[in-house]
Amino acid sequence: MRRAIAAAVAFAAGVAAVPGCRRQADAPIASRDLFPDIVAPAGPQAVASATGAVVRAERVTETEPNDSPDRAQPLSANAVVQGALSPTPAPAPVELPPADAKPPKGKRPKTPPAPTTIDADWFRLPAVAPGQAMQVELRSGPPCAELEIHDDAGTRLLRRAKFVRGVRPAFGPLGTTAGASMVRVVCRAGKAKAGEAPGGSYELAVFSRPAQPGEVLEPDDTPRPDLPVLAVGAPLQGTLSPEGDVDQFALSAAGVQPGDAMALSVTGAPDVQWELAIAAPDGKPVLVRTPPRGQPVLIPNLDLHALPAGSLLQLRVKQGQAPDSPYAVGVQPWLPTGCARAQECAQLIPQEREPNDLPDHPWTVPYQPIEQRVSGVLGGLGDVDQLALPVPVGQVVGLALQAPSSAGLGVQFAAAAAPAWTLAVPAGGVARVPALAGGVQPIRIELRAVPAGATVANDPYSVRWTPVDALAWEAEAGDETAGGLAWLPAAALLPVGDGPTLPGGGWQRRGVLVPQGDRDAFGLDLREAAVPEGLELACGGDGAPGLTCAVQDVAGRDVLRLAAGPQGAKALLALAPGAYRVVVEARGGRPSERPYTVVLRRAAEAAHLPVAGTAADGTGQRPAPDAPVESR
Incomplete structure (x- = not known):
C-alpha cells in the first residue's frame, strides 16, 4: 500500500544530531522521516501510531445521498472510506429544432449541455482535539478525482488537492485551528482522460495522531498570529502538499546579536519544485531562492536583525506535491568549513550580510577616508549581493575586486550621475576601477556568480577601496x-x-x-x-x-x-x-x-x-551671430 502521512517519530533526536554550533556551511540540516509506512493487515483497517503501535480505524462505506453539505456523511477521527463516484443524472432534455431548420442569423444552433460534474460526495470531519493532528488523503481514485476541504457550512472552499504526476491528493496535518469541517470528493467530466469512463471507486482516509514537537501544522498558508515560530537552534519539519501549498513561519531573533552571521537551510521534499522567500509584513519579498527540484537551500551570512520587523519565511510549492517526504527548515550560527566555534575563526567569517539581493535593500558599508576591505559570499541558486558605499560628494575612491577561486563575478556599478555599467572578473582574478566619484547617492555595486547558480558559500570574494586624490584622477561620474x-x-x-x-x-x-x-x-x-x-x-x-x-x-x-x-x-x-x-x-x-x-x-x-578654436562663453552655447570668430 502507498505510504501515507499517518504518524510521526520523535523529532528531538533529529535536533540533537545536528547541533547548531558545529555544522559546516555546506551541510544543510538533515531531514528526518516524520511519517513511517502505514500498516494495512488483511481484515480491519489499521494505522501506525506515533509510538509504533497499531490502532484500529473504522472502515466506512460511502452512502448516498451525500451530494450536498446538509447531507454530509459523518466520519470518526480514524476512518477509511470506500466510495464511488458515478455520473450525475442526465440533464433535462433540451428541445432542439428540426434537423433541417436553420438557426437565426448570427446565432449558433442549440446543443445539449455536457455534464461538468460527476457526482460529489460530502463528509463531515470531527473536531481536531488539542495536541492532535488530523490528516486527510485520497489513497486511490479515478484520475479526475479531487479532494476538497470546506468550512463548517460547506460554503467556503479552504483547500483543494488533486492527483499530480501519479501522487495522490493529500493535505498536510491539520491542527486545532484549521477550521476544516467538511470534506468533498468530486470528479469533473472535463478532468477525465480521453477514452476513459468518468467516475470510479475511491478510498478516502482520515487519521488522527498526536502532534510531534517541531512539527508544522496547518493552517499556515496566510499570515496569522499563531504561525509556527522558527528560532535559532530549533528546527521545524512539515510537508509540502498539495500542489500550491504555502508554509509560513515567523522568524525569531531571540538570543542573536545584530550582525551575527546565521545560516538558514531547507532540505527534503525531493519531488517538489518549491520557492523560498523572506517577505516583509507588507508582503514585499526581500530575499527569494528557487532551487532546482530536489536540491537543498543554504543561505549563509543571514543577519536576522537586518530583516524588516515582522518578516515571514515562506515555502511555496510551484510544482508537485510530497505528502510522504517532509522537509526540515532551521536557523543556526553560520561557520565556514573547518570552524567549530565562532570565537576561534571570527576573522574567516565574511563581513557581508544577507538579505541584500534587491537594489532597495542593499548592504551598506560605512565609509571612512582610509583603505577598507570587505568580504562576502554568494550562496548560489541565484544569490545576488547588492553593496552600497556612501562616498561623500567630492571624494573619489579606487576599487579592487577579488573573485572567488571557484567562480567568476559579474559586477555592475552605479556611481553618482554616471549610467550603470558592468565588468566581468574571472574566477580567482582581480579587477580594478581606479576612480569612482562619490555623490548624494551611494556607489552601488551588484555582484553575481558566473556561471549563474555557482555555489561558493565557502569561497568568499572581496572588495577593497582606497581614497584617491580627487583632483588627480578622472572619475566615472559627471564627465559626460x-x-x-x-x-x-x-x-x-x-x-x-x-x-x-x-x-x-x-x-x-x-x-x-x-x-x-x-x-x-x-x-x-x-x-x-x-x-x-x-x-x-x-x-x-x-x-x-x-x-x-x-x-x-x-x-x-x-x-x-x-x-x-x-x-x-x-x-x-x-x-x-x-x-x-x-x-x-x-x-x-x-x-x-x-x-x-x-x-x-x-x-x-x-x-x-x-x-x-572658436570663442565661447563657456556655457556650452554657440556664440552669438555678432561675436568674433577665429578661423581655423
Whole structure:
C-alpha cells in the first residue's frame, strides 16, 4: 500500500544530531522521516501510531445521498472510506429544432449541455482535539478525482488537492485551528482522460495522531498570529502538499546579536519544485531562492536583525506535491568549513550580510577616508549581493575586486550621475576601477556568480577601496554631463605650474577607460587668456593600441585628434581664447584597467602655428551671430 502521512517519530533526536554550533556551511540540516509506512493487515483497517503501535480505524462505506453539505456523511477521527463516484443524472432534455431548420442569423444552433460534474460526495470531519493532528488523503481514485476541504457550512472552499504526476491528493496535518469541517470528493467530466469512463471507486482516509514537537501544522498558508515560530537552534519539519501549498513561519531573533552571521537551510521534499522567500509584513519579498527540484537551500551570512520587523519565511510549492517526504527548515550560527566555534575563526567569517539581493535593500558599508576591505559570499541558486558605499560628494575612491577561486563575478556599478555599467572578473582574478566619484547617492555595486547558480558559500570574494586624490584622477561620474559641455570641477583638466615634471606648465589628467565603450571628457578653460596659447598635446600611458585624444570646441567639432599607439603620441597646436574640452576614447570601445595620461603643455614652439578654436562663453552655447570668430 502507498505510504501515507499517518504518524510521526520523535523529532528531538533529529535536533540533537545536528547541533547548531558545529555544522559546516555546506551541510544543510538533515531531514528526518516524520511519517513511517502505514500498516494495512488483511481484515480491519489499521494505522501506525506515533509510538509504533497499531490502532484500529473504522472502515466506512460511502452512502448516498451525500451530494450536498446538509447531507454530509459523518466520519470518526480514524476512518477509511470506500466510495464511488458515478455520473450525475442526465440533464433535462433540451428541445432542439428540426434537423433541417436553420438557426437565426448570427446565432449558433442549440446543443445539449455536457455534464461538468460527476457526482460529489460530502463528509463531515470531527473536531481536531488539542495536541492532535488530523490528516486527510485520497489513497486511490479515478484520475479526475479531487479532494476538497470546506468550512463548517460547506460554503467556503479552504483547500483543494488533486492527483499530480501519479501522487495522490493529500493535505498536510491539520491542527486545532484549521477550521476544516467538511470534506468533498468530486470528479469533473472535463478532468477525465480521453477514452476513459468518468467516475470510479475511491478510498478516502482520515487519521488522527498526536502532534510531534517541531512539527508544522496547518493552517499556515496566510499570515496569522499563531504561525509556527522558527528560532535559532530549533528546527521545524512539515510537508509540502498539495500542489500550491504555502508554509509560513515567523522568524525569531531571540538570543542573536545584530550582525551575527546565521545560516538558514531547507532540505527534503525531493519531488517538489518549491520557492523560498523572506517577505516583509507588507508582503514585499526581500530575499527569494528557487532551487532546482530536489536540491537543498543554504543561505549563509543571514543577519536576522537586518530583516524588516515582522518578516515571514515562506515555502511555496510551484510544482508537485510530497505528502510522504517532509522537509526540515532551521536557523543556526553560520561557520565556514573547518570552524567549530565562532570565537576561534571570527576573522574567516565574511563581513557581508544577507538579505541584500534587491537594489532597495542593499548592504551598506560605512565609509571612512582610509583603505577598507570587505568580504562576502554568494550562496548560489541565484544569490545576488547588492553593496552600497556612501562616498561623500567630492571624494573619489579606487576599487579592487577579488573573485572567488571557484567562480567568476559579474559586477555592475552605479556611481553618482554616471549610467550603470558592468565588468566581468574571472574566477580567482582581480579587477580594478581606479576612480569612482562619490555623490548624494551611494556607489552601488551588484555582484553575481558566473556561471549563474555557482555555489561558493565557502569561497568568499572581496572588495577593497582606497581614497584617491580627487583632483588627480578622472572619475566615472559627471564627465559626460550635458554631452561633455558642462565643465564641472570633477571633470576639468588640472593646471600644473612650470617645473621639472612639466616645463612651461600646463594641464594634465589621468584616467582609465572602463567599462567597455567608456569615453572621458575634460574641460579646458582658456576664456581669460589674453592671447592665443601655443600647446603640446601628449596622450598615452595606456600601453595598448586604439587610444585616441581629441581637442574639441564647444560645438563638439574636432580641433585636433591624436591617435596614440602603445608608446603614446604628441602634437603641437595653438588655441584661441575660449572654452574647450579634451576627449579620450578607444577605437573599438575596448575596456582597459591601465590608466592613461593626457597632458597639454604650454609650448613656445607652437606659437607659429595657425590659431584654431572658436570663442565661447563657456556655457556650452554657440556664440552669438555678432561675436568674433577665429578661423581655423
